[in-house]
Amino acid sequence: MSVEPAGQHTVRRLNAALVLGEIAATPGVSRAALAARTGLAKATVSTVVDRLVAARIVAEGEPMRRAGPGRRASGLALSPLGPHGLGVEIGVDYLACQLVDLAGAVRFQRITAGDNRNRKPSVVLTAVARLIKAATRAAADAGVRVGGIGVAVPGLVEQDTGLLRVAPNLGWQEVDIAREVAERTGLERVEVGNEADLAAVAEWRRTGLADFVRVSGEIGIGAGIVLDNALFRGVRGFAGELGHVSVVPVGGDRCRCGADGCLETVAGQEAILRAAGVASIEDLTTRLSTSDGPAVAAVAGAGRVLGTALAGLINVMDVPAVVLGGTYAVLEPWLREPVLAALGERVAEPVEVLRSAWDTDAAAHGAATAAVQAIMADPDAFAERVADQ
Amino acid sequence: MSVEPAGQHTVRRLNAALVLGEIAATPGVSRAALAARTGLAKATVSTVVDRLVAARIVAEGEPMRRAGPGRRASGLALSPLGPHGLGVEIGVDYLACQLVDLAGAVRFQRITAGDNRNRKPSVVLTAVARLIKAATRAAADAGVRVGGIGVAVPGLVEQDTGLLRVAPNLGWQEVDIAREVAERTGLERVEVGNEADLAAVAEWRRTGLADFVRVSGEIGIGAGIVLDNALFRGVRGFAGELGHVSVVPVGGDRCRCGADGCLETVAGQEAILRAAGVASIEDLTTRLSTSDGPAVAAVAGAGRVLGTALAGLINVMDVPAVVLGGTYAVLEPWLREPVLAALGERVAEPVEVLRSAWDTDAAAHGAATAAVQAIMADPDAFAERVADQ
Missing domain, CATH: 3.30.420.40 (ATPase, nucleotide binding domain)
Known part of the structure; x- marks a missing residue:
């Protein structure tokens, strides 16, 4: 019996995520081994891999960064020049920023102290925008793209809209942080999340x-x-x-x-x-x-x-x-x-x-990790954005 | 670009669940309309539907039981003669049993009072087995199969093993209810769950x-x-x-x-x-x-x-x-x-x-509903069991 797939587009995206997940789990893996591991046809694997390589999410044949004993020194791996996640935390008394690559390595970090309780949202968000621009410049200098931005805040964030409903310890209410950041940086795709949630993501990553x-x-x-x-x-x-x-x-x-x-x-x-x-x-x-x-x-x-x-x-x-x-x-x-x-x-x-093994950088790291996860979960969408440019 | 599906077997099962879900949501639907709604090829839909009809999960061309104004009086629908879910609750002071069809209608119900706190597990489980046999006979008399059995208990149930760890208000500890029931009835596929959980399933179904x-x-x-x-x-x-x-x-x-x-x-x-x-x-x-x-x-x-x-x-x-x-x-x-x-x-x-709109029958209904949900989520597995017999 033969049954058609449940929508070509969905299947393509799922296959891309499946293949990328295997590459992340087994750096140095070959195309043939990927076909064996995923059950996908070799031609399918090749099409998916070519697309991931073109988007610089995956690197082929380069020496591995994390080669261990007994592992092959080349093959497919997450590209260190792939899209990075940029995370910012608006703390009560500091701002923190991290740039993280697909494998979770920190490529840029900055923490600036300062009591945000005495400052208006607009003032703090201008400082946030400066931090994002600095990290974006650092990414450009290193020849990598920022694939997504996450902002962690100490308050209740509406999941659907990303609106910061209330941050009692900042004294903020009803702030559309994603829009404010986009206005100041020209960057879209800003995801806002609760700092405790994003610190937990960082903890998950490390433990x-x-x-x-x-x-x-x-x-x-x-x-x-x-x-x-x-x-x-x-x-x-x-x-x-x-x-x-x-x-x-x-x-x-x-x-x-x-x-x-x-x-x-x-x-x-x-x-x-x-x-x-x-x-x-x-x-x-x-x-x-x-x-x-x-x-x-x-x-x-x-x-x-x-x-x-x-x-x-x-x-x-x-x-x-x-x-x-x-x-x-x-x-x-x-x-x-x-x-x-x-x-x-x-x-x-x-x-x-x-x-916890984390210091004050936990939530910023979690915000950057969440941005990376979004790419890893749907690399095809990122590849499409790159192809469109 | 064409990409192969992520494993034919998985896709077949997912497609069967997808098609069945559409039939449940729109009783009287045609094969052509199913293809349009699911995005699947007509040939695929027909193969899936034939299999569901052969397993008596779906009925074709019969007058609908729940036809409302403006709805077509025939087409595809959940079969009232399809597999039923059988649910039992071991209450602190009663036993309850329900037989529920794929659409959620109650086809058989029995509640027997009696304080189970003064009885050994073996005695209570023998009474449970009698209740299950009565419900199974009622199903056979109505010309339908029991597709799965659920047992609700007032205690902590290990999710992986189904073992009842402890039921403080029954005074029970470490009882393998699924095995005990199987020994007494010859029936496998007994799922054990917490009564509050299963009552919530019943509530979900009704509200x-x-x-x-x-x-x-x-x-x-x-x-x-x-x-x-x-x-x-x-x-x-x-x-x-x-x-x-x-x-x-x-x-x-x-x-x-x-x-x-x-x-x-x-x-x-x-x-x-x-x-x-x-x-x-x-x-x-x-x-x-x-x-x-x-x-x-x-x-x-x-x-x-x-x-x-x-x-x-x-x-x-x-x-x-x-x-x-x-x-x-x-x-x-x-x-x-x-x-x-x-x-x-x-x-x-x-x-x-x-x-709540439920009385003491909530958990038994929820246990039966959970058994039905298991069939609805993977009708292909049920069809395979039927085909093997």
Whole structure:
């Protein structure tokens, strides 16, 4: 029996993604091996590969950058001169930018400090545009294209429109960041995402964990959830608002969100510093390293409550691992035990608690990675854009 | 440019599901219209349809069962004589069974009362096997096949193996229900699932809601989550354990799960009855209907706490609707306002609160529906089994 494919165009795009995925997974692979691995006809593989090579997504016959023992030194591989992803994070007190190649290597990075809470969106977005232009120039100097731009923000982003609904800790509301950036740079294809989500993408990239929640304590508390190797965004893109889960049912402090007794009011950075009687995270870690009683108790108390809130998330979502990021990564040596104790009391299955290996560059890296993923998932669309130019 | 499909076998199966989905969505559709709607070649459509008709999944040229005004009275439609799904629920105090056709119509139903907490798994599973045999006989008498069997249980079911890990309210641990049922009935293809999950499938079927959480209060509290028209099971199949989220951080009652201050200890059926000073749900609704103070206060208090726990779930998962099922459906007139008030305080986006239209048959219907969905998702595999016999 012979059955026609479900639409030639769709099949072509799926085949391109399939072939590229195999090339990414087995650098140095030959066309013949690709046909054997994918089950596609050799002629099909050749057509797809030619197109990927023409778009410079794939390089053929070059020495491999990551050749290991026993691997062939040539064949097909992701091109280091292929399209790069450009990621920017608008932090509460910094801007970060990364340029990442198809294999995930960082090709350009810049972080500029500065309190964005005291600045209008238009001022901050002009600085963002400058950063994007600098990274784009760096890409051009290296002879590579920027294939997509991602911007990470500390707020609720509508999944469908990319609109920043509200960023409480910046004091921003209803900002169309993609449009503002496009107006300032002339660059389209700007994807806006939540910083905790994009930091989780970076974590996924580095750890290879398929399922985890990454929770970070900063001015606010954010959670990014990865399930089955994909970001879990929720129906409207607002998932992961762990900071506003109720942890003090009666008599809790008022939160910036308007409710009382949210996790942020007890386990947020400011609450921890207040409970420890210190002014900064540096002061806190200094005291913790000398086993200062109030400092250790403040972090342990926050850890218990954080662990209880995470247990609730795990009981409803069934996620087997937690990654502590941001300030929580800094405090991990003192947070780990109380978090594990609270999880152990409330969750039937074992939960792994890990410390993030990322610094403040996590969300910018995740935003750049997301742009790269979009190309890897549909390389044919990128090849078409290149062919049209 | 021409590209070969990504494996003939896979394409054939995908095409069969595609064609069947179109037939289900547009009963009375012609072969020509199917080709136009799917983009498949007419010859392909005919091959697929012939196979579906041979397997009795699709009927051709028969008068339609659900022909409405303006619809054609013949053409292709799901066959009422096609494979049926058989669903069983092992409740804490009843067994329920349903036989459901491809279009979702209930063809056979039986519910038997009896407290399963005082019975060994082997005794209960023998009763389950009798129920399955009765339903299978009813199917044979009607001239239809049972295409798959689902069993719903009030406990944690391992997604990969189907093993019932623990059902606290039955007092069961580590029961391989699929194997036990197969031994007693000779029937393979038994899928075991969590009752809250399968009740959510039934709710999805009746409401058409794409994204919601269905929470039901019985002896325990269960939540079934549907996202993007699919059940959300979590990594190991244990998602939806809302009953064990912490709601009393300090000094809460001990829960059956071993932790303190779980939602079940405050908003479970027993806790509500105790707070209202009554012995049964019937007594409670009688008092509520006369606006008895302690009864109204007990339900309102439970509703506030339930709403706060649901707000936590919604803040981390971003789900826009809640369906109250089981005892909560009975109490909905008195629960609704306090639940909405708690949600309104803690969730930025509006959340819809609905009352389930199902009675105790929800999970059995969901289990039967899941069996039907498995056939609809891969009709070619079913056709192959039929052809092999």
